[in-house]
Amino acid sequence: MGKLKFISDKFLLVKLSVLLGCFAASSAFAKEKPNILVIMSDDAGYSDIGFSGNRLNKANFQTPNLDKLAASGVVFEQGYVSASVCSPSRAGMLTGRYQQRFGHEYNLPVRPEPGDVEEYSGLNVEELTIGDHLKAAGYNTGIIGKWHLGKASQFHPNSRGFDHFYGLLGGSRSYWEGDGQDTDYRRIYRNKTAEKYEGYLTDVLTDEAINFIDQSKEKPFFLFLSHTAVHAPMEAKAEYLKQFSHIKDTQRRTLAAMTLSLDESVGKVMTALKEKNLLDNTLIVFLNDNGGPSDANFSSNLPLVGIKGTLAEGGVRVPFTMSWPGKIKPDTYYDNPISALDILPTALAVASADKQGNKRLDGVNLMPFISGEETSTPHKTLYWKRAGFAAVRDGDFKLIRFPDRPAVLYNIKQDPYESKNLADDNPPIVNKLLKKLFSWENELQTPLFMTHSKWVKQNRERYTKYTNVDKE
Amino acid sequence: MGKLKFISDKFLLVKLSVLLGCFAASSAFAKEKPNILVIMSDDAGYSDIGFSGNRLNKANFQTPNLDKLAASGVVFEQGYVSASVCSPSRAGMLTGRYQQRFGHEYNLPVRPEPGDVEEYSGLNVEELTIGDHLKAAGYNTGIIGKWHLGKASQFHPNSRGFDHFYGLLGGSRSYWEGDGQDTDYRRIYRNKTAEKYEGYLTDVLTDEAINFIDQSKEKPFFLFLSHTAVHAPMEAKAEYLKQFSHIKDTQRRTLAAMTLSLDESVGKVMTALKEKNLLDNTLIVFLNDNGGPSDANFSSNLPLVGIKGTLAEGGVRVPFTMSWPGKIKPDTYYDNPISALDILPTALAVASADKQGNKRLDGVNLMPFISGEETSTPHKTLYWKRAGFAAVRDGDFKLIRFPDRPAVLYNIKQDPYESKNLADDNPPIVNKLLKKLFSWENELQTPLFMTHSKWVKQNRERYTKYTNVDKE
Structure with a gap:
């Protein structure tokens, strides 16, 4: 009840200021609070983004805008996500809580099978998202792109803290409008209305992001630009493919071209912010949602081992950077482990926003760690778990x-x-860590939906093929 | 479609024989096929039934009728159930299939929590029970006592192959009629009608079993007498408690008295069969559903270690005997591992009944193994799994x-x-068995319902307290 009242008061304040024509006051309010922009790529390889991983790879994959963004702020050398697959990773990032705490251990079922109940197949409705928290703090909140946190109406972004939604409810789709993309999961919606678009999806989402920023004049904004790039299907713009004719592997060539579109999007959004004189007052986070699935989109996570789906470093350590001119020093490298779970607490801190609800956050505000004010490590322990595999x-x-x-x-x-x-040489450490892990597991809720055996099997095969875990 | 047609034909045959007044023909039919009686106790300790476990214990716990039954046939020295807790163990026994194949890995949730969906909280409706198979073979089928395989109407015993049901849909209840026993899970039903009863439940179920046998004149019968004894609550008849005044521990005394009522039930049913001249034509199986929960009903599984809920021998190896005068030699001891999964295939074999449906059975017909005709072992490999614990x-x-x-x-x-x-001394065997286990796990269906963390934690604590797994 307290929470609802609080939200109403904030809304009242905003509404009053608009009604009274207090635009100056609103602008002042907007200036007080920084804008927050989270850009997430999908399934990018650690090696395939310039600023992370194998920097030798730059010759092939071009990400000049991402590299520029990274150079303007902090690169997290050990930036982890909370899951090695899409939906739970997003659930963790958007709530600041280990997603298994609320039954979101697995990826969402693609097709319902017995035991998959649509009513529960999505981001637990008892959880608050970063959108909920920042909306309560007076922010204009938007998500553009991939949702992948439930299809049923109770899971719709507009019901989960986002004033504005443009994108798909599912996990991936063709980059072009056309046949077969008209299921509820793949169709593009503007809020709750399906829309056709023209052109290449990465470009379309970019334009929508710039429009959203344009329209956030009265309030500070929080935008989650959730690209489908570079998730399969492997579809690039023809003119971009040409630029990579020197890459002989056609799949890698396509991925390079898709990655260039992604990078261009980051550049365009930064230019728009600069033109609107918002760059200095915007905290920008860029990260990928999980390791690259080398067996699906031919991404590379070198020099890390492991891929999407595994809990090896290549499955959960991702390209991760944060920029905020004037507040974060350029060319900063932060070497302690941090997590995507930290984005929400960091955003609340920089927005001077109160945390709504009484639920425990697992993330921490990273700002004092980045500045060096705080010299301890943000996380003594981090946990991962999915389908019997855990780390x-x-x-x-x-x-x-x-x-x-x-x-x-x-x-x-x-x-x-x-x-x-x-x-084999350290049984006491093995025993201690297994017990810590199990103790954490005992805090978790029963999964609300699950992955079927064939995916668990695939998961296991990926360890054998892509990690150093004893080969057979 | 083939299956439905087959059932209809059988029904037609039976109906016709009744309509034409062919009672003699029916009786001949009844004589051809043996009756099958499965008596299951609930939560009894391996040590607390005379013919199994610690035979030194006989001085305290008296089970003369069970011992007589065992002496008349075969005692399975390594008789396993397919789960160490009630509901999945029953699901395996009644289907002849590893219950995890159809999503029945966990015990049924006591109270619904998010993710527990009543529609799926029961024995998967796509499975056939021993009742379905034997009914199709012309049997009169009944279950008397505990069901514990789902409360919703689609799970009702009358819909799962049992012509007759008298008992409770849930897992346990008071042995006396009274307050607090009137929830849908605890109430006693005759088929779908709730009924009050008088007296002590173990006696009431016994009388009902004898009535059912009485009423199975036209057809051979299959009866599953599914006692709640000796599951908690710890309630015994006062006059039986007196007989055990020499047992100082009052909980053990109560358990001994409850066990005597259980044993008396077996004696009464055998007497009834004898009086009706049916004993020679009845295959009787007695087993317990899982290890005794020493921390709940003060049962003892000595000399085995482990209790209910664990996959140590004390959790899954149970008192298990089979008797069929003239067909199974008295005083037989069978020492290879067998499983409750074998009851269904054995019953189908002795009943010359066709297996309905095309689903794979995991059990085998035990008769040739018991007789010595077959000298190989019935099961090279047996598997168990629940909530991350597996064996x-x-x-x-x-x-x-x-x-x-x-x-x-x-x-x-x-x-x-x-x-x-x-x-530690046999890593190759450990690796081989872990891989075998995982390979089996990959055949299984996603659980339809799950156990919550606190039960998983309890499970783990039971290993620490009741097995030799390294103490902390």
Whole structure:
């Protein structure tokens, strides 16, 4: 009840200021609070974004705007997401809470099977999103692009803290309008109305993002620009493909062209912010949602091992940067592990926004850590879990637990490429970390929906093929 | 379609024989096929039934009728159930299939929480029960006592192959009629009509079983007498308690008195069969549904370690005997591992009944193994799984996998009491068994309902307290 009243009061304030024609006052309010822009790419490889991973790769994959964004702020050298697949990763980022706390352990079922109940197949309605928190703080909130947090009406972005939605409710679609993209999951909606578009989806989402920024004059904005790039299907613009004719592998060539469109989007949005004189007052976060699925979109996570779906570093450590001119020093590199769970608490801190509700956040405000004001590490322990596979990072050690082989242990500081399994030589550490992990698991809610066996099997096969876990 | 047609034909045959007054023909039909009686106790300790476990215990716990039944046939020295808790164990036994194949991995939720959907909270409606198979073969089918396989109408025993039901839909209730026993889960129903009863429930179920046998004159019968004894609440008849005044522990005294009522039930039913001259033509199976929960009903599984909920021998190896005068030699002891999954295929074989449907059975017909005609082992491998805990018995080896500690390995032939963990000295066997287990897991369906964290935690604590898995 307290929460509802609080929201009403804020709305009342905003409404009054508009009614009284107090535009000056509104602008002052807008200036007080920074805009917050989160740009997320989908399934990009750690190696395929210039500022992260294998910097030698720059010759092939061009991401000049992302590199410029990164150079203007902080690069998180150990930036983790809370899941190695799309939907739970987004659920964690948007709530600032381990998504398994509210039953979002698995990816959303593609097609309902017995036990999949649409009523529960989405972001638990008892959770608040970053949109809810910032809307209550007077922000204009928008999501443009991929939602992938439930199709039923109770899960619609407009019901989950976002004033504005333009995009798809599902996980991926063709980059072009056309046949077969007209299911509820793939269709493009403007809020609740389906719309056709023209052109290449990455460009369309970019234009929509710029329009949203244009329309956020009265209030500070929070925008989640949630690209489908570079998720399959592998579809690039013909003129961009030409630029990469030197890449012989046609799949890699397509990915490079798709990545260039993604990068161009970042450049266009930054230019728009600059033109509107908003760049200095906008916190921009860029990250990818999980490791690149090398077996699906031919991305590369080198030098990390593992891919999307695995809990090896290549599955959960992602390109992750944050920029805020004047507030974050350029060319900063931050080396302690941080998490996408930290975006929400950081946003609330910079927006001087109160946290709504009484639920525990797992993320922390990163600003004092980035500035060096706080010298401790933001997370002594980080946890991951999906379908019997689980991992814990505790200090420098990381343990991965499997259903089909003994747990493996790595020292990530000494061996970030997870090449040397220390488990056999360190049973006490293995036991300690397994117990920590299980203790965390006992805090979690029963999954509201689950992944079917074939995906669990695929998951396991990806470990065998893409990590150093003992080959068969 | 084929199946439905088959059932109709059988029904037609039976109806016709009744219409034409062919009682003699019907009786001949009844004589041809043996009656089948499965008596299941609930939560009894391995040590607390005379013919199994710690035979030294006989001085305290008296089960003369069960011992007589066992002496008249075969005692399975390694008789396993397919789950260490009630509902999945019953689901496996009644279908002859690993219950996880159809999403029945967990116990039924006691109270619905988000994610528990009543529509799916029961024995998957796509499965056939032993009742369905035997009904199609012309049997009069009944279940008397505990159902615990779903409360919603589609799960009702009358819809799952049982012509007759008298008992409770839930997992347990008071042994006496009274306040608080009137929820849908605890109330006693005769088919779909709630009824009050007088007296002690174990006696009431016994009388009902004898009535059912009386009324099965026209057809052979299949009866599942599913006692709630000796599940908590700990309630015994006063006059029986007196007989055990020498047992100082009042909880153990109560359990002994409850067990005597259970045993008396077996005696009464056998007497009724004898009086009706049916004993020679009735296959009787007695087993317990899972290990005794020593922390709840003060049962003892000695000399086995582990209790209900764990996959140690004390959780899944149960008192298990089968009698069929003239067909099974008295005083037979069978030492290879067998499973409750075998009851259905054995019943179909002795009834010369066709298996309905095209689903794979995991159990086997035990008769040739008991007779010695077949000298191989019925099951090279047996599997168990619930909530991240899983086990595999492969030949003499048994591996238990945990979420919070490394897997343990025992040689059950040499060490049935699971005292010596061989895992550290046998990594190749550990790896092989983990892979076998996971390969089986990949055949399973996503759970239709789940157990909540607190039960998983309890499960883990039971391992620590009641098994030899490294103490903390």
